[in-house]
Amino acid sequence: MLRATLKSLLARKVRLVLSGLAVLLGVMFVSGSFVLTDAIGRSFDNMFSSALAETDVLVTAKPAIEVSEMEGEPVPGLLTAADLRRVQEIAPSAIGEISVDGARVIGSDGKVVTTYGPPRMGGNWTGEVGGLRLHEGVAPQKADEIVVNAALAKKAGIKVGDQVGVLTTKPKQTFKLVGIFGYEGGLDSRGPVDEVRFTDAVAQELMLGAEGYTSITVNSDKSPAALRDELKAGLGDRYVVQTGEEAAAAMANSFKAVLDVMNKILLGFAGVALFVGTFLILNTFSIIVAQRTKELALARALGAGRGQMIGSVLVEAVVIGLVASVLGLAAGVGVGALLAAYFANFTSLQLAGIAVPAAAVISAFTVGIVITVIAALLPAVRASRVPPVAALQEVATPDRPLTKLTAAGAIVTAAGGGAIAYGLRQQSLWFLMGGVLAAFVGVALLSPFVARPAVAMLGRLFSWSVPGKLGRLNSGRNPRRTAITAAALMVGIALVTGVNTIMTSAERSMRGDVAATFKADLVISGQESPGVQPTFDPVLLPRMQQVSGVDSVVATYADQIAVNGKPAYAQVQTDLPTVARLVSATTVAGTIAQPGPGEVVVDDNRGHALGDTVTVRSAKGTEKTYRVIGIFADTNLFGGYQFGADAIEGMRGGQPTFAYVDLADSADPAAARTALEGLLADSPEMRVQNQKEYIDNQTGEVAQFLLMVQVLLGLAMLIAVLGVVNTLALSVLERTREIGLLRAIGLGRMATMRMITVEAVVITVFGALLGLAVGVGLGSAVVEGLADEGLKELVLPWQQMGLYLGVGAVVGVLAAILPAIRAARTNVLGAIAYE
Amino acid sequence: MSAAARAVDVWKVYGSGEAQVIALRGVNLEVERGKFTAIMGPSGSGKSTLMHCLAGLDSVTRGEVAVGDTRVTGLSDAGLTRLRREKVGFIFQQFNLLPTLTAEENITLPLAISGRKPDKAWYDTVIQTVGLGDRLGHRPSQLSGGQQQRVACARALVSRPEVIFADEPTGNLDSRSGADILGFLRRSVSEFGQTIVMVTHDANAASYADRVIFLADGRIVDEIENPTAEAVLDKIKSLDTLAVSEDRVEVAE
Numbered sequence A: 001m002l003r004a005t006l007k008s009l010l011a012r013k014v015r016l017v018l019s020g021l022a023v024l025l026g027v028m029f030v031s032g033s034f035v036l037t038d039a040i041g042r043s044f045d046n047m048f049s050s051a052l053a054e055t056d057v058l059v060t061a062k063p064a065i066e067v068s069e070m071e072g073e074p075v076p077g078l079l080t081a082a083d084l085r086r087v088q089e090i091a092p093s094a095i096g097e098i099s100v101d102g103a104r105v106i107g108s109d110g111k112v113v114t115t116y117g118p119p120r121m122g123g124n125w126t127g128e129v130g131g132l133r134l135h136e137g138v139a140p141q142k143a144d145e146i147v148v149n150a151a152l153a154k155k156a157g158i159k160v161g162d163q164v165g166v167l168t169t170k171p172k173q174t175f176k177l178v179g180i181f182g183y184e185g186g187l188d189s190r191g192p193v194d195e196v197r198f199t200d201a202v203a204q205e206l207m208l209g210a211e212g213y214t215s216i217t218v219n220s221d222k223s224p225a226a227l228r229d230e231l232k233a234g235l236g237d238r239y240v241v242q243t244g245e246e247a248a249a250a251m252a253n254s255f256k257a258v259l260d261v262m263n264k265i266l267l268g269f270a271g272v273a274l275f276v277g278t279f280l281i282l283n284t285f286s287i288i289v290a291q292r293t294k295e296l297a298l299a300r301a302l303g304a305g306r307g308q309m310i311g312s313v314l315v316e317a318v319v320i321g322l323v324a325s326v327l328g329l330a331a332g333v334g335v336g337a338l339l340a341a342y343f344a345n346f347t348s349l350q351l352a353g354i355a356v357p358a359a360a361v362i363s364a365f366t367v368g369i370v371i372t373v374i375a376a377l378l379p380a381v382r383a384s385r386v387p388p389v390a391a392l393q394e395v396a397t398p399d400r401p402l403t404k405l406t407a408a409g410a411i412v413t414a415a416g417g418g419a420i421a422y423g424l425r426q427q428s429l430w431f432l433m434g435g436v437l438a439a440f441v442g443v444a445l446l447s448p449f450v451a452r453p454a455v456a457m458l459g460r461l462f463s464w465s466v467p468g469k470l471g472r473l474n475s476g477r478n479p480r481r482t483a484i485t486a487a488a489l490m491v492g493i494a495l496v497t498g499v500n501t502i503m504t505s506a507e508r509s510m511r512g513d514v515a516a517t518f519k520a521d522l523v524i525s526g527q528e529s530p531g532v533q534p535t536f537d538p539v540l541l542p543r544m545q546q547v548s549g550v551d552s553v554v555a556t557y558a559d560q561i562a563v564n565g566k567p568a569y570a571q572v573q574t575d576l577p578t579v580a581r582l583v584s585a586t587t588v589a590g591t592i593a594q595p596g597p598g599e600v601v602v603d604d605n606r607g608h609a610l611g612d613t614v615t616v617r618s619a620k621g622t623e624k625t626y627r628v629i630g631i632f633a634d635t636n637l638f639g640g641y642q643f644g645a646d647a648i649e650g651m652r653g654g655q656p657t658f659a660y661v662d663l664a665d666s667a668d669p670a671a672a673r674t675a676l677e678g679l680l681a682d683s684p685e686m687r688v689q690n691q692k693e694y695i696d697n698q699t700g701e702v703a704q705f706l707l708m709v710q711v712l713l714g715l716a717m718l719i720a721v722l723g724v725v726n727t728l729a730l731s732v733l734e735r736t737r738e739i740g741l742l743r744a745i746g747l748g749r750m751a752t753m754r755m756i757t758v759e760a761v762v763i764t765v766f767g768a769l770l771g772l773a774v775g776v777g778l779g780s781a782v783v784e785g786l787a788d789e790g791l792k793e794l795v796l797p798w799q800q801m802g803l804y805l806g807v808g809a810v811v812g813v814l815a816a817i818l819p820a821i822r823a824a825r826t827n828v829l830g831a832i833a834y835e
Numbered sequence B: 001m002s003a004a005a006r007a008v009d010v011w012k013v014y015g016s017g018e019a020q021v022i023a024l025r026g027v028n029l030e031v032e033r034g035k036f037t038a039i040m041g042p043s044g045s046g047k048s049t050l051m052h053c054l055a056g057l058d059s060v061t062r063g064e065v066a067v068g069d070t071r072v073t074g075l076s077d078a079g080l081t082r083l084r085r086e087k088v089g090f091i092f093q094q095f096n097l098l099p100t101l102t103a104e105e106n107i108t109l110p111l112a113i114s115g116r117k118p119d120k121a122w123y124d125t126v127i128q129t130v131g132l133g134d135r136l137g138h139r140p141s142q143l144s145g146g147q148q149q150r151v152a153c154a155r156a157l158v159s160r161p162e163v164i165f166a167d168e169p170t171g172n173l174d175s176r177s178g179a180d181i182l183g184f185l186r187r188s189v190s191e192f193g194q195t196i197v198m199v200t201h202d203a204n205a206a207s208y209a210d211r212v213i214f215l216a217d218g219r220i221v222d223e224i225e226n227p228t229a230e231a232v233l234d235k236i237k238s239l240d241t242l243a244v245s246e247d248r249v250e251v252a253e
C-alpha cells in the first residue's frame, strides 16, 4: 500500500508542487521570522556587551516611573551629584554618565538628521572609556563645544570646526563641533544609534533639565562581582548595581521584548498564511480523492480496508508536509538572513551571523506536517467511504446534498459570532480571535450553498460570449470546489476589509468630534518622532500673542507622571479656561479654573472625586500631593491631568510641546500662520497646522498601519492565487477531453483561454465578495462593541472595498494565465483519443 | 467539382527508432461530395489515423490533405480552428457532449462558437430528423447513450459542414440505437446531400454507406461501391486470409 501511495504521489507532480507551495510559504514565514529575530537579537546582544565591555560595574537609579511593556518606555531614574560622590567614596574612579534619547543634529542641508526609530542619544563626553575612541579633534571643553560619532558626522555632512545646530529638550542651540569619535575596533557607530556628546553641565541642562546622571560607571582592580557587592552594600536599595555583563544582559533583555512583539506580529501573519494554505491543501486533496474515486474503489474491491484508504491519503499528506517543511525551512532561513542583512545594513548594526534556532526547526516541521495532515483528514475519510461499486460505475460529478454542510456552517458561524461578541464585551483577545477564526470556517462551510446562485449571478456578467458562458457554467459545476477555492481569498480580503472598516469608523468618529467641538483655528505641534518630544521656547509666547490676528495662544507642557503609583500624563496649560473653551469641555464637578500650586483638574474617567488628594511622582522623581479642584468630561480631544505652572519643574524638558492658537474673526489665517512659523525657526520640528491638517496628521498613522496590514496580507492573497491556479489546473486536467472536444468543434485558442479566465474570475470575484461581506460583518461587530470607547458611527470604506473587489478580479486573471495556456495547448487529438 | 476531402500519398509515422510505428503508408483517397463513405479494417490498421489526418486533427508526415478547396497540410492553429469551425463536423464514439450544457445548447454550440445564428428552418429539420424534440432541455447526464449520440449527430449537422467525420459513432450502442443513428446519417446524405466519412468495425454499419474503403497495415487494400453487409463480410474474410498467407510468407523467409 505504501509503495502504491508513493507511486501515485510522484505521478501527480504538479499537484504536489502547488499544494506543497502553500505549506512551504507558510513555513517559510514562520521559520523566517524566527531566524530574523534570532539574528537581530544576537546582534544587539553583541552590541550591548561591547558597549559595556570596559565597564566593571554600572550603577543606575530605579526608574522614576515604572511603565508596563504595553505603555511604552519607563522614565529612567536620575542619579544626583551627591549620589556620584557616594559612589566615588567607595570607588574613586567612578564616572557619572548622561545618555538620553532626543539630541537631534541639524545637518549641513538644514534638515534634522533622523534615524527612523532608533535613539539619537545626547550625553556627556567622559573620555575614551567604555569603548569610545576619538577619531579626530579634541574632547569638548567649553559649553559651546560638542563631539559626535563618526557615522552621524557623515550622515549630517558636518566636520570638525563646523557650527552645528542641535535640538534637545530645548529648541535649537548652536555648537562648535570639536571632535569626532568612534568605537573600539574602528567602528563609526554602535548599531543604529546616533550620539552627540556635550560637556557635563550642558548635557545635564539640555538632556536632563537637572543636575544629575543617568548612570555611573565604575572600574577598579577588584573583580566586578566583588565590586558590585561592595557597592550594593554601601549604597542601599534606591540603586540598581550591576556588573557590566549583567547590565548588558538586562539591556538586551528589555530589547528582546521589542523583538518579541515583532516576532509575534510576523507569526500572526504566518498564521493567516497557513490558515489560508489549509483551505488550499484541503481542496487539493478533495480533488485528488474525487479524481481517484475509481482507483480507490478498485483498491477497495481488491480488499483494501477503510483504515488503509485513510492511511494512504494521510501518508501522501505527511510526505507533502515533510517536503514542504524542509524546503520552507530552507527558504525561511534564506529570507530571514536576507531581511536581517537588509536590517543590519539599514541600521548600521554589526550582524552577529545567521543561525537556525531550534524554534525555527521545530515550528517549521510541526506547522508544516500538522497543517497538511489536518487539511487532508477530511478528504481521507471521504476516500475511505468510496464504495467498491464506484469502480464499475461511470464517475458522475459528485453532487452530494449540501444540507449537512450548510447546517454545520450555520452553527459554526453562529458560534464564531457569539465568541466575537463575548470577546468584545470581555475585552478578551483570545475569544475575539477564536471567534474570527470560527466565523471564517463557518462561512467557508456555508459558502458552497451560496456559491451556486452567486456564481450564476456573477457569471451573467460574462455570458455575452460563448467562452464566457462556458466558463461560468464550469465554475458553477462543483460548488464545493469553487467555494473552498474562493474561501482562501475570502480570508485575506475579509481581514483587510474588517480592519479597514474599524479604522475608517474610528477616523470618522474622531473627525466628527473634532469638527463639532474643536474651536482652535491653528495648533502648533511637534512632528511625530519616536522617543522625542519636540519643543519650542516659551519666551516666544508673548511674541506669538502679538502676531496680528491672534486672539490667544495657550501653550501646553506635558510629560509622564505617576499618580498614586499609576503611570499617566501630566499637562500644564498656560491658560486652562481658554483651552476648555476651545475644546468645548464640559464641567462635571467643581470649576475648570487655572489650577494654583497643589491643585489639579482632571477628566471624569480617572476615578477621582472633587476634593480628593492625589500623590504625583514627576518624571524627575519628585513627589508632591495635589487636590482635585475640578472635573470635566473626557473626550477624544481632551482629557487627563491638568496642573498649574508649579508642575513644570518636575518635567524633563520644561518647555512647551504644543499650543492652541485662537484667531480673531477678522484675522487672515495665512498671514498669522506665516508669522507664527517665522517665530518657530529654531524649532524646525514644530509645525503650525490648521484644524484639518492637524486631524489628517493624527489619522495619518492609521493609514500607514492599514498599508502595512494590506502588504502583509498580500501573502495570504498570494496563497489564494496558488489555490485558484491549483483548482483551475486540476479542473483543466480533469476536463482535458471536454476541452479537446471544444477545440475539435472549432473553439479557438484565445477563446479557450478566455473560458478558463472567466472561470477563474468568477471564482475570485465570488471570494472577494464573500470576503467583503464577512469583513464588513466583523468590522461592524467590533465597531458596535467599541461604541463605548468613542466609536459612534459605522462607516464603510467603500473606496477600498471597490479596490479589493478589483484586486479579486485581477487575482483571477493572473491565476488563470498558466492553466489557460495549458488548456489552449490541449492536443485535440490526444484529448479525444484518450483512453 | 472537387472532392469534399482528399488525401494524396499520405504517410503517417509515429515515434522514431525502435518505437517507430508507420500508421499510414502512402494513402490516396478522394471523398466524394454528397456521399457516405465508410472506412473499415482490422484494429491498428490506421483507420482513425487516416480520419484524423483528413480532418486536420493530426498532421501528416508526408503527402497532402485537403478539405474542399482548403489545403489542410501546413495550416496554422488558427487556420485549423477555422477549418473545424466552418468545414468539418465530428461525431466521436463517446464523450461527445459538454455536461454543463443542455442538449439544445450542445447542438448549437459550434454555431455559437463561430458567432453564427442557426438557420431556423434547417435547425427544425435536423431536430425533427433526429427525433429529440422533447429532450432538448435535458443535460447529457439525463440522456441515454443513444440519445447522446443523436445529439452529437444533430450538432455535427446543424452547421452544415463540408464533411462530417464519425469515428465508430455506434461503437458503444446496442444494435437498435445504432441502427437509428446509422439510418439518420444515411438520410442526411440522401436527403440533404451531406458528405460523411465514418470509421467502423461493423459490416452491418458499413452497409449503410455508398462506398467502403478497406485499410490494412496503413494501406488502402480494397473498396466496394454500394455494399451490402454480406459483401463487406466476404471482403473482410478474403482480406484476412490474404493477411494470414502474407504472414506465412514472412515466416517462411
Ligand SMILES: Nc1ncnc2c1ncn2[C@@H]1O[C@H](COP(=O)(O)OP(=O)(O)OP(=O)(O)O)[C@@H](O)[C@H]1O
Binding pocket: B014, B015, B021, B022, B023, B041, B042, B043, B044, B045, B046, B047, B048, B049, B050
Ligand atoms: N499517438 C500514437 N503514437 C504512436 N503510435 C500510434 C499513435 N496513434 C496510433 N498509433 C499506432 O498507429 C497504428 C494505427 O492506429 P489507429 O488508431 O489509426 O488504428 P485503428 O485502425 O483506428 O484501430 P482501432 O480499430 O483499434 O481503433 C497503430 O499501430 C497504433 O498503435
Ligand SMILES: [Mg+2]
Binding pocket: B047, B048, B049
Ligand atoms: Mg480507431
